[in-house]
Amino acid sequence: MTGPIAIARRLLVGVGAVALCLGLLVLFGPPVESAIRWPWDDELLLVAFFTAALLLASVIGPFVLIDDGSQNQNQNQNRNRNQNRGNASPGAPERVPSTPTPGRELERVLDSRWPASLPPVRRRRIRRRLRRAAIRSIVRTSNCSKETARERLERGVWTDDPVAAAFVRAGGGPDSDSSRLRSLVERIRFPRRARRTARAVLSRTEEGEHR
Amino acid sequence: MSRRTSRWSVAFVAAVLTSGVGVLLADPHLVLLSIPAVVFAVYPHLTRPPAATLEIERSIAEQDPAHGQEVEVTVTLRNAGDRTLSDVRVVDGVAPMLSVRSGSARHAAVLGPGTETTFSYTVIAKRGVHRFEPATAVLRDASGGVTLETTLAADTELACRSPIRTLPLGHTARYAGSTATTDSGSGIEFSRIRSYRPGDPPGRIDWNRYARSGELTTVSFREERSRTxxxxxxxxxxxxxxxxxxxxxxxxxxxxxxxxxxxxxxxxxxxxxxxxxxxxxxxxxxxxxxxxxxxxxxxxxxxxxxxxxxxxxxxxxxxxxxxxxxxxxxxxxxxxxxxxxxxxxxxxxxxxxxxxxxxxxxxxxxxxxxxxxxxxxxxxxxxxxxxxxxxxxxxxxxxxxxxxxxxxxxxxxxxx
The missing domain is CATH 3.40.50 (Rossmann fold)
Incomplete structure (x- = not known):
């Protein structure tokens, strides 16, 4: 316990004790108070001391506020650094990093409670996927060729649902020269038609597998 | 990585402002009032910063768990230094694909010289070999003015293996050299006999035939290659x-x-x-x-x-x-x-x-x-x-x- 910190600690305790005694004397002994004269009468020096103190406080103050706010963030960043660089935040160590389930994109359209208005590119993609799923399901459950499955799809004999049959038929999408009104109706009806088609494909496959 | 926290900076700002205003107004009461604030501002500079003397040991209860089985992980933290670590906070580096079912992978303790603390938690084993990450420890001094963040490495693996004896379909080779080729070479299955040509290895000369008839012949075997x-x-x-x-x-x-x-x-x-x-x-x-x-x-x-x-x-x-x-x-x-x-x-x-x-x-x-x-x-x-x-x-x-x-x-x- 003879290090510089220990010496400084003892010295400061002594200074503190002396300061406390002097303070108590100033507070409770009026004669002492009158005996102690303020050492400087120069007002410029007083103002300079105050300005320096105020500047110091103004500089440090914002850092105190900012540092408190960013402390937790820094700790998280340090923890992330221990993980794989450039990868997603692992979050809490108690949990497996979250990854989406297969079919998330379709889920947003088929299982959404609210009507979704999708851009034409996405609608075409979903229609293409459902059409391909329908063809492959027919091939799988009927043990036929792809051409036969495609022909059944075009004739619409693979399902009892006329909406589903029309949805996956070639050219079942909106015409390029269709009117704005038709295009709007198609856009609004799309999720419902896709949902019915998905159900039809799933039930067709289920029936085929049980046969 | 060591850093000074802002816990006592408020005291420093208060000390500076109080004494500054006290001097400006020539009021000794205000100057005296700044003394406690000065004491608090100086306090964190007089405590010893924490030293990275922490050691970790991790053990796993089950060496060969089944998929989905709960496995208990026990972590022991030891202060190997000669000074007390007054504030130790640890987050264990659970392997990314393992989730904690019960207990906590976090722990806080005060550790005296040479003392240790133990905590445990249960993870669910998943297929694969899971390597634990280094644990992250945050050490603080007694005043909380200095924080030291460090990592504690302990090589731990949780292996949930599913060994196989055979390679999957379409792969007939089950041991080295089992793929028969049509090329003649240096295998063990007899292929044909031909007349000796200079340069043929002596080990492939049919010496029995040479003893019987005096004719030098070379035996070829079906070459066997292992499939890539x-x-x-x-x-x-x-x-x-x-x-x-x-x-x-x-x-x-x-x-x-x-x-x-x-x-x-x-x-x-x-x-x-x-x-x-x-x-x-x-x-x-x-x-x-x-x-x-x-x-x-x-x-x-x-x-x-x-x-x-x-x-x-x-x-x-x-x-x-x-x-x-x-x-x-x-x-x-x-x-x-x-x-x-x-x-x-x-x-x-x-x-x-x-x-x-x-x-x-x-x-x-x-x-x-x-x-x-x-x-x-x-x-x-x-x-x-x-x-x-x-x-x-x-x-x-x-x-x-x-x-x-x-x-x-x-x-x-x-x-x-």
Whole structure:
């Protein structure tokens, strides 16, 4: 316990004790108070001391506020650094990093409670996927060729649902020269038609597998 | 990394302001009032900063757990220094694909010199070999004015293996040299006898015949070559899919299966290589030997080539270019074991193309699809359709539900 910190600690305790005694004397002994004269009468020096103190406080103050706010963030960043660089935040160590389930994109359209208005590119993609799923399901459950499955799809004999049959038929999408009104109706009806088609494909496959 | 906190800075600001105003107004009361604030501002500078003298030891209750089994992890923290650590906070580096079922992977303690503290938690074992990360420790001094953040490494692995005895379908070679070729060479099966030519090795001269007839003849045997295998992992963005919250994604299962396939091929003494479709294409040329197998294992565990935490940036080589690179790398007809969850058309097209080019292709597909909604149901159906399309194209598929042992899935696939 003879290090510089220990010496400084003892010295400061002594200074503190002396300061406390002097303070108590100033507070409770009026004669002492009158005996102690303020050492400087120069007002410029007083103002300079105050300005320096105020500047110091103004500089440090914002850092105190900012540092408190960013402390937790820094700790998280340090923890992330221990993980794989450039990868997603692992979050809490108690949990497996979250990854989406297969079919998330379709889920947003088929299982959404609210009507979704999708851009034409996405609608075409979903229609293409459902059409391909329908063809492959027919091939799988009927043990036929792809051409036969495609022909059944075009004739619409693979399902009892006329909406589903029309949805996956070639050219079942909106015409390029269709009117704005038709295009709007198609856009609004799309999720419902896709949902019915998905159900039809799933039930067709289920029936085929049980046969 | 050591840093000074702002806990006592408020006291410093208060001391400066009070004394400044006291001096300005020539009021000794205000100057005296600043003394406690000065004491608090100086206090954190008089306490000893914490030293990184913490040691960690981690033990796992079950050495060979089954998939889904709860395993208790016990962590012991020891202060190896000669000074008290007044504030120790630790977050254990649980392997990314393990989730904590009960207990907590976090702990806080005060540790005197030479003392230790123990905490434990339970994780759920998942298929694969899971390496624990270094634990993160935050140490503070008595005043809380200085924080030291450090990592504590302890080499711990939780291995939930599913060993296989045979390599999957389409792969008839079960031990080195079992692939018969039509070339004559230096095998053990008799092929033909011909007249001796200068340069033939003496060991292949038929000395019995020479003793009988005085004629020098050379015996040829059917040359036996071991088949070259390439484990090809599909770790593109779409493969980082899992069956739900806290579930392991398909790439992790692929890695677990690839490890078993590598070991099986290595045991059989066959040349085996590794290819990974990911942000960029990774290739490890087929070879044999324990050194090569160790390199292959390191490649599978490298977070740069096969990240286990999904990357955030996917601006790498396009899928088609990666498939082209694979085709240019595997020269002669090879057995390709393609590991993919089959969530898009890419593995289907790749398998078909490789097969058309004369390679023997088998697909091993971990199933991470679920039911529960229409969208998920369609995704599951599309995967089943892809499996069917592959089988119709003559590509054997092992449909692997990770709850099932890999060997069982392979045998089931062979029966189809």
């Amino acid at each position: 295998t390439v484990c090809c992992l599909d770790a593109r963005e779409i493969c980082y899919r899992s069956s739900g919250d806290d579930s392991v994604h398909a790439v992790s299962y692929e890695r677990a299966a690839a490890r078993e396939l590598l070991d099986a091929a290595s045991d059989a003494g066959e040349p085996v290589g590794v290819a990974i479709f990911g942000v960029d294409f990774t290739w490890l040329a087929p070879a044999t030997g324990s050194h090569h197998v160790a390199t292959a294992h390191r490649t599978l565990e490298d977070p740069e080539t096969l990240p286990i935490v999904p990357p955030t940036e996917w601006d790498g080589t396009p899928d088609d270019a990666q498939a082209r690179e694979l085709r240019t790398r595997i020269g002669p007809p090879t057995t390709v074991l393609l590991l993919s969850p089959l969530l898009d058309e890419f593995p289907l097209e790749t398998a078909r193309t490789l097969r058309a080019e004369g390679h023997s292709v088998t697909v091993l597909s971990p199933d991470v699809t679920t039911a529960g909604s229409l969208g998920r149901g369609v995704a599951r159906l599309r995967r089943e359709n892809r499996i069917d399309a592959l089988r119709r194209a003559g590509v054997p598929v092992v449909d692997w539900e990770p709850e099932t042992p890999l060997e069982t899935a392979i045998r089931r696939g062979e029966r189809r």
